[in-house]
Amino acid sequence: xxxxxxxxxxxxxxxxxxxxxxxxxxxxxxxxxxxxxxxxxxxxxxxxxxxxxxxxxxxxxxxxxxxxxxxxxxxxxxxxxxxxxxxxxxxxxxxxxxxxxxxxxxxxxxxxxxxxxxxxxxxxxxxxxxxxxxxxxxxxxxxxxxxxxxxxxxxxxxxxxxxxxxxxxxxxxxxxxxxxxxxxxxxxxxxxxxxxxxxxxxxxxxxxxxxxxxxxxxxxxxxxxxxxxxxxxxxxxxxxxxxxxxxxxxxxxxxxxxxxxxxxxxxxxxxxxxxxxxxxxxxxxxxxxxxxxxxxxxxxxxxxxxxxxxxxxxxxxxxxxxxxxxxxxxxxxxxxxxxxxxxxxxxxxxxxxxxxxxxxxxxxxxxxxxxxxxxxxxxxxxxxxxxxxxxxxxxxxxxxxxxxxxxxxxxxxxxxxxxxxxxxx
Amino acid sequence: xxxxxxxxxxxxxxxxxxxxxxxxxxxxxxxxxxxxxxxxxxxxxxxxxxxxxxxxxxxxxxxxxxxxxxxxxxxxxxxxxxxxxxxxxxxxxxxxxxxxxxxxxxxxxxxxxxxxxxxxxxxxxxxxxxxxxxxxxxxxxxxxxxxxxxxxxxxxxxxxxxxxxxxxxxxxxxxxxxxxxxxxxxxxxxxxxxxxxxxxxxxxxxxxxxxxxxxxxxxxxxxxxxxxxxxxxxxxxxxxxxxxxxxxxx
Numbered sequence: 200x201x202x203x204x205x206x207x208x209x210x211x212x213x214x215x216x217x218x219x220x221x222x223x224x225x226x227x228x229x230x231x232x233x234x235x236x237x238x239x240x241x242x243x244x245x246x247x248x249x250x251x252x253x254x255x256x257x258x259x260x261x262x263x264x265x266x267x268x269x270x271x272x273x274x275x276x277x278x279x280x281x282x283x284x285x286x287x288x289x290x291x292x293x294x295x296x297x298x299x300x301x302x303x304x305x306x307x308x309x310x311x312x313x314x315x316x317x318x319x320x321x322x323x324x325x326x327x328x329x330x331x332x333x334x335x336x337x338x339x340x341x342x343x344x345x346x347x348x349x350x351x352x353x354x355x356x357x358x359x360x361x362x363x364x365x366x367x368x369x370x371x372x373x374x375x376x377x378x379x380x381x382x383x384x385x386x387x388x389x390x391x392x393x394x395x396x397x398x399x400x401x402x403x404x405x406x407x408x409x410x411x412x413x414x415x416x417x418x419x420x421x422x423x424x425x426x427x428x429x430x431x432x433x434x435x436x437x438x439x440x441x442x443x444x445x446x447x448x449x450x451x452x453x454x455x456x457x458x459x460x461x462x463x464x465x466x467x468x469x470x471x472x473x474x475x476x477x478x479x480x481x482x483x484x485x486x487x488x489x490x491x492x493x494x495x496x497x498x499x500x501x502x503x504x505x506x507x508x509x510x511x512x513x514x515x516x517x518x519x520x521x522x523x524x525x526x527x528x529x530x531x532x533x534x535x536x537x538x539x540x541x542x543x544x545x546x547x548x549x550x551x552x553x554x555x556x557x558x559x560x561x562x563x564x565x566x567x568x569x570x571x572x573x574x575x576x577x578x579x580x581x582x583x584x585x586x587x588x589x590x591x592x593x594x595x596x597x598x599x600x601x602x603x604x605x606x607x608x609x610x611x612x613x614x615x616x617x618x619x620x621x622x623x624x
Numbered sequence: 625x626x627x628x629x630x631x632x633x634x635x636x637x638x639x640x641x642x643x644x645x646x647x648x649x650x651x652x653x654x655x656x657x658x659x660x661x662x663x664x665x666x667x668x669x670x671x672x673x674x675x676x677x678x679x680x681x682x683x684x685x686x687x688x689x690x691x692x693x694x695x696x697x698x699x700x701x702x703x704x705x706x707x708x709x710x711x712x713x714x715x716x717x718x719x720x721x722x723x724x725x726x727x728x729x730x731x732x733x734x735x736x737x738x739x740x741x742x743x744x745x746x747x748x749x750x751x752x753x754x755x756x757x758x759x760x761x762x763x764x765x766x767x768x769x770x771x772x773x774x775x776x777x778x779x780x781x782x783x784x785x786x787x788x789x790x791x792x793x794x795x796x797x798x799x800x801x802x803x804x805x806x807x808x809x810x811x812x813x814x815x816x817x818x819x820x821x822x823x824x825x826x827x828x829x830x831x832x833x834x835x836x837x838x839x840x841x842x843x844x845x846x847x848x849x850x851x852x853x854x855x856x857x858x859x860x861x862x863x864x865x866x867x868x869x870x871x872x873x874x
Contacts, residue, residue: 204731208717208724215719215760452713456776459679460732461704622683 201462205470212444213474219440223478224485227433231486234429235499239421250361251299252276255285260310262372267305269368276364291348300353301361304346317376324377325384345369375399412591420500426490427583428556431576433486434479434519435550438526438543441475445530446539464623468531468614472523479519480512505586510593514586517600517607518579524610525575531617550574578603628693630784630815631655631678637686638677647673647839651687655817655832657783660810662830662847663819664859666867669836671819672712675786678817679709691784705734708782712789714769715776718762722753722772725761726779733780740779747775750805767798774802778809785809787818791825803829823859833859837867 213219252270256263271278281293287304294302306312347365349358378398382390448454448467457467490502505511526543533539551557553567554576563571571577582599585591636651647670655661663671676682678689680696680703689696694703716725723744730740748754751771756764761772774790787806791799799822806829810816820826826833827847834844843850843866847859856862 200736201731204728208720208728211724212717212719451717452711452715453717455681455711455713456709456715456729457732458681459704459707459709460729461701461734462732463701466732 201466202470202473205466206474209470209474213478216440223433223437223440224482227429227436227482228486228489230433231426231429231489232497232499235421235425235490235494236497238425239499241421250276250301251279251297252361253279253281253290253293253297253299253302254305255281255290255302256305257284257307258305258309259307260314262310262313262376263305265375266309266368266372269371270365273364273368275361287346294348294350300350300357302348303365304348306345309345313373313376317373317380320377321380321384324381371399409588411589412585412595422490422494422500422502423587426486426502427587428580430483430486431518431579431583432547432551432556433482434522434579435525435547435576436544437475437479437482437522438529438547439540441471441523441526442530442533442539442543443536445471445527446533446536449530450535458623464618468527468618471527472520475523475526476516476519479522480515483515483519503587506590507586507592510591510596511586513593514579514582514596514600517603518575518582521575521579521603521607521610524607524614528610528614528617531614531621531623547576550576553577555580572602573606575603575606578606628657628690629654630657630659630692631817632690632693633678633687634690635687636677636684636689638673638682638684640673648677649839651839651841653834653841653844655815657692658810658813658815660807660816660829660831661818662826662833663817663836664823664826664833664863665836669867670839671836672788674836675709675788675817675819679707679786680704705780706782707784707786708733708777708780709786710774710777710788710790712792714773716761716772719760721756721758721760722748722775723757725772725776729776730779735780743779743781747779751775752801767794770794770798770802774805778814782814784815784817787816787820789820789822790818791820791822799825823863827859835863835866842866 254267254270256267267278267280270276279297279299281290281302285293290302290304293299345365347362349361375395378395379390382388382394445468457464487502487504491504495501529539529543529546533542551574553563553570554574555563555571556576560568560571560577578599582596582603585596585599589595631654633651633653636648637646638648638651639646651674663674665671673682677684678691678696683697691703691706694706696703716729720728726744726747727740730743735743748757751774753768753771753775756768761769764772770791770793774787777787778785785806790806791802794802803825806816806818816829818826818829830847832845833847833850835842843854843862845853850862851857851859854862854865856865
């Protein structure tokens, strides 16, 4: 009766706090939408000719044109050719002014150099086969290199991807020329187009398969990565409203009266735990449903729900319970609402960073990997990823749920000690 | 009615953790069942602190406080069912309606659903709040909020009622209504322990009084007897006579 009356009171207060409700539901939805859209765009950037590449071709030979065609076929770049006579300053000015992150200057002797390199390699190869060829073929003097300008704000990994792609294109053009020269040297006739195609394009395929616990070959998309991660963030961000609500309750006149009534303050905390646990579960359900139903209308990849819905519900419940207990702990320890809000918000951001929500856990420095284990958000994320990305079931996430339950118990223990010290129980 | 005094304080000693000197040293006081008892003194004399000690809001190390023969320091929360507390500050949820507040505090006071419904209807009627029963308290006037504050304190029909400035900031009409209601409660057996700066109101309500100054009870007797003994014709004169201060200095 007392608990039920307290839950009704908490729900009524919650429902009448329109700003608080907006904060709890609309903000996380907005966050998931924005982050997924941005991440999705990053995925598309590398695969759908979306990286603008400015090219200033000072070379008039055929290899530079072949190089540009090969780069275009990679499917990564949108090649924008600048006038060949552009000097370095003009190229960098164009790079600054245009919506591009990389510019390449092909030197005037590009074709000559490439041809010489191909010839040199061919001669060495023929010599090693015991055929006519000059094993001491002069080393090609590299007078000028392909120059790549990039905007410093691009991340190293992104720059490396671009560099690898350009190197691969260069390699293809050079290999083709080596092949042609070699064939001509041996057969004294040009390499047939069909053979050229077969030799250059008949590569062994790389078959992609994500590591899953099911037979699914589905490749995880931006939604599969982001929706679970930011749902966890939203659940833990409840510290702002719940922590604040407990501090408000403690500092309000009603709390003085509550202390004089024949009911333990634990009833009030238990009620908050139940009420806000329902809120966190509702947050998760709402965000998941938006991922499934609304994302496709916004040109975002649809969220594929795990096959084990019961497992998903239990994981969500355990994550929510941990989030709520963390918020209660902060609310009980904090003396003012500013303390609860400030510490609560900053701590959740820190816990999400070390928990792998913002930087993937595999990319963390070794020194952080131990600290990562202390973040409840890390265990929540691991559990969700097993369900959403690996097609796992409840039995597969038990190992991640157990530390989460342990962390929840630690929060409860700290809360209990604080309540006793403050004479509240 | 119990054979024990409503409140019995013996050898009470209390010091605020942040202060060096003791506020109360060896304080003794007895309030009998069914009394209308007033606790007066200048600001900072210790009236609200004493009330907080009597209601268990503040812990103490020296002495004993008993309500109806039971120590207030017992771990058994049942003792809290004995008394009601009407603090000076509004002690309810502004976002809720009077009905919702009474429902919640009624449950916390140990009433069942049927009792809550019955008491809520009675109190809304007595406090003249029926017409606003389902409106959020946040929109209420000061007088209406005072009545809600009082209604919550008495929902479980306590045997002892602690009232800390129950009429502060209300108009004459509301004050009159509140005092009448308190007198009615007392007639039905509720012990009233009251503190206020409204001395004319206190004269109307209290039969016995204690004057506190600097943590000591400087006088404690029937109001009429004290007035005769100190040759005063009103509580205000008695107050100034006993505490040696006037209001502006306190």
